[in-house]
Amino acid sequence: MNQYEIIAKKIQEADAILVGASNGFSISEGLHIFADNQKFENLFGDFKKTYGIRNILEGMYTRFPSEEVKWTFISRLANHYSGNYTGSENTNALKKIIGNKPYFMVTSNGENHFELAGFQPDCIYEIEGSWKEMQCAKPCHKELYPAFAAIKKMSEVERNGRIPTELVPKCPKCGGPMQIHGAGEGFIPDEVAHNRFQEFIQKYHGRNMVILELGIGWRNQLIKAPFMRWAAEEPNVTYVAVNKGEIYLPDEIKAKSFGLDGDMEKILKEIADKM
Numbered sequence: 001m002n003q004y005e006i007i008a009k010k011i012q013e014a015d016a017i018l019v020g021a022s023n024g025f026s027i028s029e030g031l032h033i034f035a036d037n038q039k040f041e042n043l044f045g046d047f048k049k050t051y052g053i054r055n056i057l058e059g060m061y062t063r064f065p066s067e068e069v070k071w072t073f074i075s076r077l078a079n080h081y082s083g084n085y086t087g088s089e090n091t092n093a094l095k096k097i098i099g100n101k102p103y104f105m106v107t108s109n110g111e112n113h114f115e116l117a118g119f120q121p122d123c124i125y126e127i128e129g130s131w132k133e134m135q136c137a138k139p140c141h142k143e144l145y146p147a148f149a150a151i152k153k154m155s156e157v158e159r160n161g162r163i164p165t166e167l168v169p170k171c172p173k174c175g176g177p178m179q180i181h182g183a184g185e186g187f188i189p190d191e192v193a194h195n196r197f198q199e200f201i202q203k204y205h206g207r208n209m210v211i212l213e214l215g216i217g218w219r220n221q222l223i224k225a226p227f228m229r230w231a232a233e234e235p236n237v238t239y240v241a242v243n244k245g246e247i248y249l250p251d252e253i254k255a256k257s258f259g260l261d262g263d264m265e266k267i268l269k270e271i272a273d274k275m
């Protein structure tokens with residue numbers, strides 16, 4: 001059996017699949033938040049020229065001169081990458097890999113792609129926030145509010161890098177500015193999703209489990225480090241790391257790990273084809 005066949009067999013034998021995804025997954029789908037590339041130029045050339053931002057991440061943390069400009073940036077961004085998104089080669093392959101098994105997904109990507117591709121919202125934890133929601137910027141309270149409908153409207157009517165003032169979202173409690181969930185300071189963690197993740201981990205303690213680590217940097221402390229610690233403690237876990245040039249698997253889990261270095265789309269398809 002080759003590596004992919006062994007991994008496919010482990011997945012078939014598993015009681016559940018745990019997926020962790022970060023920037024490498026988004027990049028593979030064409031969204032690169034650190035890149036000053038042609039795509040950034042095409043979408044945000046005007047912002048680059050006017051405000052000096054060099055990539056999406058900078059834009060998300062820049063203090064723009066007004067709420068109208070801030071929401072133009074966010075709505076254009078979120079609408080472009082999430083407004084019409086229904087899935088990708090990656091999410092199609094993941095669906096085939098997961099099949100009907102119980103699963104949970106933890107991601108630091110905010111574009112809500114797993115949910116938009118059809119995975120269950122209850123099985124997804126967007127650990128650094130999600131463009132589908134907004135929060136009070138202060139924040140004066142901890143509630144998260146739906147954002148996609150407002151974003152669609154804003155992105156449709158923006159003119160010359162501004163949305164009309166009447167479309168600027170306001171906090172329903174304090175009347176102050178709102179921000180997209182996961183940008184700026186005062187981030188409100190999604191406690192409900194966090195608790196669902198903990199329940200999943202407890203439920204499958206000691207059972208057969210495959211962890212798929214997709215495009216997560218080797219030093220990542222938010223998802224990769226806890227996943228690897230957990231894999232080290234669990235006797236029946238198989239750990240599969242997919243990354244381009246950044247495979248890191250510590251000695252404690254080497255015997256039960258697979259490091260797949262290369263193009264994510266191809267690797268996920270290879271696994272999916274063996275299912």
Ligand SMILES: [Zn+2]
Nearest residue numbers: 136140171174
């Ligand atoms: Zn408020």
